[in-house]
Amino acid sequence: MRLTPEINGERLLRRLSDFAEIGGTSVGGVNRQALSKEDCAARHLLADLATARGFKVFQDPIANLFLRREGRNPAQPPMLVGSHLDSQPTGGRFDGALGTLAAFEVLEALEDAGYDTEAAIEVVAWTNEEGSRFAPGVMGSMAFVGAAHPHDFQSLTASDGAYFTEELGATLAALPLAEMRPLGTPISAYLELHIEQGPSLEREGLAAGVVTAVQGTRWLTVTFLGNAGHAGTTSLGYRRDPMVAATLALSRLQASIMPQDEDARLTVGRFSAHPGSINAIPDKVTFTVDIRHPDAASVTSIDAKVRAACEEAALSQRCSVEITTSFDMPPGSFSKIMTDRIEAAAQALGLSYKRMISGAFHDALFVARVAPAAMIFVPCRDGISHNEAEYVEPTDIINGARLLLEATLKSAR
């Protein structure tokens, strides 16, 4: 007779706490950006824990990290469970880490119980989900499914000046014990646990969200070009000030997009002026725009409004504007088989839940292109994420991991 595998909540909470120290900030958050020394340290710790439990460690050319617990039939494609270990520069300790460490807890629970599965189960930590140090995000899963190739990113440099290719090489080299495997090893299914990063589950008092779809995301980089000049001597008639154009366009967009469509999201997270001198009119102003909407046509229509407003503002200031798309993830749906399994698992465990759409994009949306995939959300306090104050109740962490284990066992018998 075999034991029923059980999540060890204490161990999972301790692991979360241990990983939160890697890149931990003074106020309890995490700065563990993709391919940084801190990211390498977190990967190293996870690989060491896996090796200690007898799991095999693999990485692929984009540095996706895989921890494999062998199945009875090694020839079958594995079931994949996981998330990411990289964080925002002022991120929280649960975004990504929870899903990765809960998946690892699933493997450990199976190992503790001596519970064999037919196919292997692998934990994955995808590379650069956040996209804050090197844009775009979800790089690892994009490369895994063939939607991008590592070569596509070779000219990237980080905001801290680091080169992508060098940092990727250093990250791979930091795990010499990991066996290299090609991109896109076949898998049978994918599950990812994540915090909601929004307030709805907490407000409705639910233990979990069964994520059926993800809203679309598009990232634009807007550059206004004008004419540098002396702040004190250049009168209005002689100014071609890209700062005036940029703030004019943004104030109009901020007043017209989100207030008119409650499903729309418009965020400007990065903004710089060149040459950045207090007493010189800038010659160049650059900012990013993050557009989200559950409906593909609305993403396109917001994109068009951004372009029109920027062009109108540029014209009014005798400036020019260039707009490029740096990331474009259409809205997408998850596998009904997988969401039904999560739902059945929640019912079996007696956990309250609802079906819902994700406001954030996730690696799962790309993985869904090559295998049945779905996600489980757990509540986070006040919906706060991408913020050092991010917090998840221990009960919700443990229930999330139990649900992940149960849903995993429904897929990998």
Next chain:
Amino acid sequence: MRLTPEINGERLLRRLSDFAEIGGTSVGGVNRQALSKEDCAARHLLADLATARGFKVFQDPIANLFLRREGRNPAQPPMLVGSHLDSQPTGGRFDGALGTLAAFEVLEALEDAGYDTEAAIEVVAWTNEEGSRFAPGVMGSMAFVGAAHPHDFQSLTASDGAYFTEELGATLAALPLAEMRPLGTPISAYLELHIEQGPSLEREGLAAGVVTAVQGTRWLTVTFLGNAGHAGTTSLGYRRDPMVAATLALSRLQASIMPQDEDARLTVGRFSAHPGSINAIPDKVTFTVDIRHPDAASVTSIDAKVRAACEEAALSQRCSVEITTSFDMPPGSFSKIMTDRIEAAAQALGLSYKRMISGAFHDALFVARVAPAAMIFVPCRDGISHNEAEYVEPTDIINGARLLLEATLKSAR
């Protein structure tokens, strides 16, 4: 009989060209920011040229550089002539360098002619006039007249991460042959030649401006504080977005200050968002505001409008705002004795001129607190300055230097 000193135009143009190579940019501009390696190299070259002509070299604790041609009576306070050698990050080759090198040409012309003066004449290159790497500007002249002390700047760091005290120390140490003298050595008068940095002289076809006053300048640093959050999941009602507040405030100010007062100048040259992630609502947005007006009361009233607009915008976005003043130079007038001398010199040379107010601030305005001072402006093409495309006609350069020599001789006989 003594020779009449004559400006050597060819030599002056060659010197300008030589100095433009120090920090020279690919499009003919200059990046020679204060206390940088390039600034040190320019100081070194000027000191070497002075030594070669037998002039004495001094520096003071804020690294103002003095080149002294001795007078018949060394006990008399010297007449001071000069400008600055530092540039904006994407600056032109004439802003500062013209006034410094024309002053040095005056010394060389006197030396060539064996023309003795009663009091010594000294060329000065003031430290950090621009204030782009370390704010505020006109640091050297402020410290010279006692309006600031080097200690006041000891906590400054540059946008490139350098520490002010280290860079100042390195700059002083790079000229070991220069004799150290205390701040504020007495002087009898001060003259400064500079490009207009505005279009009026060129448009009116005049060779020179006799500068009678300088408009006031005030620099503010505005910081909006909000709440970081996830770009995809945070709906409008939960946002406290400092970027929205900042662009709202700026778009209102840009529409209401300069269009309503043709003497007013409002420039936002520096702007940043923290943490600077594409897909995170920022928690902090910071920008600078440069306010100018010839009338002191108007500077104060524009300052009040900026504060009111920022506070209103912060309130509307449930953010807070902090505003600090980093530099405040009230409008000021130059010495009538000195402007009369410049005017008489222009008439003697048959150069067209007008009396005018400066739109830019200059070291001369601080020096005017301790000695009779005035400035000479020469035209620059299209009024363009703080820009790599800055250009001055050779004729205007040489006429400017001739006028500086003539006006200097009227003050230092």
